[in-house]
Amino acid sequence: MGAEIESQEKFTKERPKTTLTQEQFLSWKRQKDAAVSASLVEVSRKRAEDIAAGTVQMNGRELFAHEPWVFDNSRY
Numbered sequence: 198m199g200a201e202i203e204s205q206e207k208f209t210k211e212r213p214k215t216t217l218t219q220e221q222f223l224s225w226k227r228q229k230d231a232a233v234s235a236s237l238v239e240v241s242r243k244r245a246e247d248i249a250a251g252t253v254q255m256n257g258r259e260l261f262a263h264e265p266w267v268f269d270n271s272r273y
Contacts, residue, residue, distance in 0.1 A: 248263065
């Protein structure tokens with residue numbers, strides 16, 4: 198038990214303490230959210246280009262949005 202406490206105290210002493218203010222955190226969060234948003238926009242743009250080129254298979258939602266005549270049940 199004593200060795201565990203000593204090693205834990207040694208770890209906390211050796212580890213540098215960093216202080217992070219709320220402003221720093223919010224700034225980091227805004228940057229991270231912007232990066233994620235930009236990444237999602239790029240992925241969706243690439244997916245739309247691939248669908249338009251016909252290089253990828255569409256899922257049901259995309260098929261319904263781009264070719265609604267496929268789901269026309271008026272003939273039945």
